[in-house]
Amino acid sequence: MLSIGTLSKKTGTKVQTIRYYEEIGLLPRPGRTAGGQRRYHPHDLDRLAFVRHGRQLGFSLDAIRELLALSDQPQQPCAAADSIARRQLRQVEQRIARLSALKQELERMITECAGENVAECRVLEVLRDHSECLTDHDNIGA
Amino acid sequence: MLSIGTLSKKTGTKVQTIRYYEEIGLLPRPGRTAGGQRRYHPHDLDRLAFVRHGRQLGFSLDAIRELLALSDQPQQPCAAADSIARRQLRQVEQRIARLSALKQELERMITECAGENVAECRVLEVLRDHSECLTDHDNIGA
DNA sequence: GCAATATCTTCAGTGACTGAAGAGAAAGGC
DNA sequence: GCCTTTCTCTTCAGTCACTGAAGATATTGC
Incomplete structure (x- = not known):
């Protein structure tokens, strides 16, 4: 016990x-x-x-x-478990893809930052600039 | 307006x-x-x-x-923004690393699933088997 | 027997929203 | 001007998966 x-x-x-x-x-x-x-x-x-x-x-x-x-029901076919795992795998792959895109954008922000003052800061500029905005407007879930 | x-x-x-x-x-x-x-x-x-x-x-x-x-203060040096972005980049990289590990394990689960019944299902077996457990016990945040 | 540690219940809080109820405001058409 | 539809208002509760704390009780070790 x-x-x-x-x-x-x-x-x-x-x-x-x-x-x-x-x-x-x-x-x-x-x-x-x-x-x-x-x-x-x-x-x-x-x-x-x-x-x-x-x-x-x-x-x-x-x-x-x-x-x-x-x-709990070991006689059942395992297709259901398999499909749950596949669904999970798809979600994980999507998250990785999304995070990889973020990583690239962050790296670009950082490397292009001139380091002078905020007015020219690439980090803030990227966030301000609407045209570079990622276009998917649904989930963020990062 | x-x-x-x-x-x-x-x-x-x-x-x-x-x-x-x-x-x-x-x-x-x-x-x-x-x-x-x-x-x-x-x-x-x-x-x-x-x-x-x-x-x-x-x-x-x-x-x-x-x-x-x-x-809001464009005269400030941009080091602060830079360091926030770098912190964020590190977090994103960590998440990617973790998710890649999960992806591998999920793929292994799925490909090894014999497809017969739940008793031999690799997906459930992996979850049951303590020895294959990822060893970091802190955050999950997947 | 006593002190230290573990556990109990209950409640509230986290982050970042999301949904719904019920009421009032604005806009467009006739 | 009126009517209907659509928008917006506030307020409150719910989501997910926990986490923390308060104050009381149980168990364990010595």
């Missing part, structure tokens, strides 16, 4: 985060001691590690919820 | 977002019609475009606030 602090240390998850996952139903409600403290099975540690690993891979908690539901 | 809707269309910013920027002091409080509707100067349009462009480059609103303050 593991305390919440032990789970926290073993997974690198803050105690409050573990309680938060419980609250939103990602982790089952654990048993309690006579005094009301949570006590976990090793099984719960695995589940939490799964969640954290998914987060580190950039999955949303909703996606992780789906993946957990899949992994 | 421009209505908030015109600003919204010209910059691709939602009306509520413009009001939000006003509320947090990024945009000055505009004049009002007799009926209480906001009316903007072209000057305000430029400022909003500056903000939005900064956001698209991944600057936080706080960073943009600093940049705006700099651009």
Whole structure:
């Protein structure tokens, strides 16, 4: 039986985060001691590690919820898990593409900065200049 | 004199977002019609475009606030703007590095997925397997 | 038995918006 | 001038994924 602090240390998850996952139903409600403290099975540690690993891979908690539901039914075909992962991969690729464009623009701003005073500063000029504006006006999510 | 809707269309910013920027002091409080509707100067349009462009480059609103303050004082040396941009560049590079690692791991998950049923699904296996866990336990921010 | 540490609940806050409700203002057409 | 449609107003709550703090109680180690 593991305390919440032990789970926290073993997974690198803050105690409050573990309680938060419980609250939103990602982790089952654990048993309690006579005094009301949570006590976990090793099984719960695995589940939490799964969640954290998914987060580190950039999955949303909703996606992780789906993946957990899949992994609870081992007879299902794995196409669903595959498609979740592919969706995630596409999102990651999009973010990389967008960030690479930003990187280029930032580098250009910096290298072209004359270093004199703000009036000629390339950094501010780029931000001011509407014509160089990136044209996609939807998500920023950088 | 421009209505908030015109600003919204010209910059691709939602009306509520413009009001939000006003509320947090990024945009000055505009004049009002007799009926209480906001009316903007072209000057305000430029400022909003500056903000939005900064956001698209991944600057936080706080960073943009600093940049705006700099651009309001054109006699200052531009070292400050430069250092904000460099900081931003470093952050962007870090995000790209992290996302590239995620991309690799996701690709590996997907290509190795046998496609049979969940029990052998590589996607879920990777998430379950603690030993393959990325070792940095701090920020996720993907 | 006591002190130190861990855990409890509850609430509020973060960043950067977004959405909705319900009411009033402006604009265009006739 | 009136009517309808569209715009805008304020206010409040919600999003995501946590994070922090206050004040009280439990457990652990010595």
